[in-house]
Amino acid sequence: MTELSAHLPQFQHGQLTENFPDNHLSNTNDNSERRRHDNSERRRNDNPGSETNGQPQNNIQQVVEQDEEEDEELTLKYGAKHVIMLFVPVTLCMVVVVATIKSVSFYTRKDGQLIYTPFTEETETIGQRALNSILNAAIMISVIIVMTILLVVLYKYRCYKVIHGWLIISSLLLLFFFSFIYLGEVFKTYNVAMDYITVALMIWNFGVVGMICIHWKGPLRLQQAYLIMISALMALVFIKYLPEWTAWLILAVISVYDLVAVLCPKGPLRMLVETAQERNETLFPALIYSSTMVWLVNMAEEDPEAQRKASKNSTYDKQANQTQNEDAEADDGGFSQEWQQQRDNRIGPIESTPESRAAVQALPSNSQTSEDPEERGVKLGLGDFIFYSVLVGKASATASGDWNTTLACFVAILIGLCLTLLLLAIFKKALPALPISITFGLVFYFATDNLVQPFMDQLAFHQFYI
Amino acid sequence: AFFWLVSLLLSSLIWFIAVKASDPHDEPLQKGLLIFGVMFSVLLQEAFRFLYYKLLRKAIEGLVALSEDGCSPISIQQMAYVAGVGFGLMSGAFSMINLLADALGPGTVGIHGDSQLYFLTSAFMTMVLIFLHTFWGILFFHGCENRRWWEIAAVVVMHLAVSGSTFCNPLYVGSLVPSYLLMAAAAVWAYLLSGGSAQNLRRFLLCK
Numbered sequence: 001m002t003e004l005s006a007h008l009p010q011f012q013h014g015q016l017t018e019n020f021p022d023n024h025l026s027n028t029n030d031n032s033e034r035r036r037h038d039n040s041e042r043r044r045n046d047n048p049g050s051e052t053n054g055q056p057q058n059n060i061q062q063v064v065e066q067d068e069e070e071d072e073e074l075t076l077k078y079g080a081k082h083v084i085m086l087f088v089p090v091t092l093c094m095v096v097v098v099a100t101i102k103s104v105s106f107y108t109r110k111d112g113q114l115i116y117t118p119f120t121e122e123t124e125t126i127g128q129r130a131l132n133s134i135l136n137a138a139i140m141i142s143v144i145i146v147m148t149i150l151l152v153v154l155y156k157y158r159c160y161k162v163i164h165g166w167l168i169i170s171s172l173l174l175l176f177f178f179s180f181i182y183l184g185e186v187f188k189t190y191n192v193a194m195d196y197i198t199v200a201l202m203i204w205n206f207g208v209v210g211m212i213c214i215h216w217k218g219p220l221r222l223q224q225a226y227l228i229m230i231s232a233l234m235a236l237v238f239i240k241y242l243p244e245w246t247a248w249l250i251l252a253v254i255s256v257y258d259l260v261a262v263l264c265p266k267g268p269l270r271m272l273v274e275t276a277q278e279r280n281e282t283l284f285p286a287l288i289y290s291s292t293m294v295w296l297v298n299m300a301e302e303d304p305e306a307q308r309k310a311s312k313n314s315t316y317d318k319q320a321n322q323t324q325n326e327d328a329e330a331d332d333g334g335f336s337q338e339w340q341q342q343r344d345n346r347i348g349p350i351e352s353t354p355e356s357r358a359a360v361q362a363l364p365s366n367s368q369t370s371e372d373p374e375e376r377g378v379k380l381g382l383g384d385f386i387f388y389s390v391l392v393g394k395a396s397a398t399a400s401g402d403w404n405t406t407l408a409c410f411v412a413i414l415i416g417l418c419l420t421l422l423l424l425a426i427f428k429k430a431l432p433a434l435p436i437s438i439t440f441g442l443v444f445y446f447a448t449d450n451l452v453q454p455f456m457d458q459l460a461f462h463q464f465y466i
Numbered sequence: 467a468f469f470w471l472v473s474l475l476l477s478s479l480i481w482f483i484a485v486k487a488s489d490p491h492d493e494p495l496q497k498g499l500l501i502f503g504v505m506f507s508v509l510l511q512e513a514f515r516f517l518y519y520k521l522l523r524k525a526i527e528g529l530v531a532l533s534e535d536g537c538s539p540i541s542i543q544q545m546a547y548v549a550g551v552g553f554g555l556m557s558g559a560f561s562m563i564n565l566l567a568d569a570l571g572p573g574t575v576g577i578h579g580d581s582q583l584y585f586l587t588s589a590f591m592t593m594v595l596i597f598l599h600t601f602w603g604i605l606f607f608h609g610c611e612n613r614r615w616w617e618i619a620a621v622v623v624m625h626l627a628v629s630g631s632t633f634c635n636p637l638y639v640g641s642l643v644p645s646y647l648l649m650a651a652a653a654v655w656a657y658l659l660s661g662g663s664a665q666n667l668r669r670f671l672l673c674k
Contacts, residue, residue: 402564402567403563403564403567404560404563407560407563411467411471415468444471448475451475451478451479452474452478454482454485455477455478455481455482455503456478456560456561456564459500459504460564460565460588462497462500462635463584463587463588463632463635463636464500464504464629464632464633465504465561465591465592465628466474466504466507466508466511466557
């Protein structure tokens with residue numbers, strides 16, 4: 001499959017962001033990129049609309065004040081609910097990946113490497129191997145950075161068509177080709193006899209429904225299911241084609257990059273968010289997993305534009321997927337955060353058409369107060385799903401402690417996610433979702449594999465219990 | 467669960483260091499080190515349970531401050547129960563999951579002369595430990611809440627006793643029986659502390 005490496009979709013780092021800038025548009029739809037609970041955030045965002053909106057702000061003030069206190073409570077009350085809403089899809093994705101790794105041997109077999117990681121790890125000395133993996137990781141990260149900057153540039157110069165085309169090609173590739181390979185390998189593992197016609201029919205249906213669900217409209221559950229499946233497929237590709245040390249290094253470096261790209265003032269993602277805010281439009285339909293239909297937020301709006309935005313919302317999740325598929329190991333890490341922020345905040349059109357932009361600006365800011373906080377969902381970038389699954393998958397594939405290590409990494413990632421959500425609720429601004437979870441995951445992986453595993457082994461041998 | 471995991475990590479770190487610093491071929495020494503590791507791990511687990519209690523206390527204060535009617539949406543007893551279940555599940559999972567995975571594959575139990583009841587007794591032992599962790603959670607938190615140090619000490623002593631009893635494995639009578647007895651005692655104690663009584667139980671059983 002090395003020839004495909006050129007087309008491997010880029011993934012996006014999902015970034016968990018909570019869009020909460022004070023100068024942010026008071027529009028409900030700001031920053032669809034926001035990953036975290038939009039509810040409280042949105043309410044808080046009800047704050048005086050930014051000047052750019054040109055919307056009346058006086059009446060907003062009072063609304064804002066009483067909203068703030070309610071928001072505090074809501075944040076915590078619904079925080080737990082949102083955490084659970086994110087736990088389920090992340091867990092599902094990881095379960096799918098681990099189940100596949102354990103049963104289908106294809107994904108643990110070494111069949112070559114991607115062109116993004118040209119240096120082999122089968123070297124004679126450890127020093128050489130370390131050097132190779134560092135070089136591999138460096139190449140991969142630079143590809144990602146370059147792609148992110150490219151996306152920022154494309155966005156800045158409003159080349160939306162290019163980006164959309166890119167996203168569509170990515171999702172096509174992922175939905176059809178990778179799932180075909182996956183299906184083939186599963187059949188081989190279980191020795192199921194199958195003819196090409198049936199397979200063609202199945203893949204065709206799967207792919208077309210996926211494209212429709214992701215890029216257009218579809219039932220929420222189906223959309224979520226497709227997003228999870230796509231993240232799992234992408235994660236499996238990474239697990240297969242990244243050699244060991246390279247994979248761990250890449251995970252570590254990407255979480256650092258994530259942190260830098262989102263929080264530094266000069267970071268590409270941050271620039272993207274700011275540009276999008278200036279233009280009052282949503283960012284690209286990045287890969288975002290949404291737990292509820294965001295358009296509910298707009299229900300209060302009689303504005304017909306809201307309806308349009310609503311439908312667009314459902315689509316942006318798809319796009320998020322696409323982006324993932326499209327970019328192989330590229331950039332997007334930071335980019336997707338921005339996107340997600342934008343998306344979440346924007347809840348709006350995926351395509352930044354002038355009408356939608358006008359609609360967004362036309363929305364009165366106090367419309368948000370009528371939103372039902374229960375309806376707001378949480379959003380998490382698909383890149384996050386992918387990297388969490390890569391970590392857990394790699395742990396289950398290559399650990400000597402086997403299930404103990406997998407379980408430990410799983411718990412570590414979930415706790416990291418909890419902490420990130422908590423920080424998001426406290427700081428109320430865009431935060432990267434990767435660093436904390438990946439750090440915990442890596443620490444627990446290496447610690448469990450090397451320290452806990454021999455201990456538990458000895459205990460089990462003597463049947464001692466602690 | 468996370469706290470239990472961290473305590474396990476730290477205790478295995480200590481054990482690992484001890485093992486590396488000692489002679490690997492000295493069997494009794496290794497076993498002795500293992501026993502030391504187990505005891506240390508038990509103490510560490512209880513310490514982490516205490517830390518978790520502190521964390522939850524702070525969280526409850528925060529929740530109370532933010533709630534509308536001045537009382538928290540979740541009581542400390544519920545938290546104690548959940549904490550206990552979390553500890554128990556994690557400890558159970560770590561004890562059993564590799565066994566279960568191996569049990570799926572081909573093999574004969576005890577072919578080298580070990581006990582043939584290995585899987586069965588492991589399963590029972592794990593179950594009793596999970597229950598015990600749950601009850602200990604309730605007892606421990608109750609003791610911390612009402613400043614009854616003897617309750618906390620009782621929990622620690624019970625844990626040490628149960629772990630210690632497993633040292634007589636494969637003489638399963640010595641480990642399973644006392645553990646189940648202790649579990650029954652802890653269950654009754656926790657039930658009484660949570661506000662249950664013989665009357666409640668009767669009413670529940672007779673579906674009144």
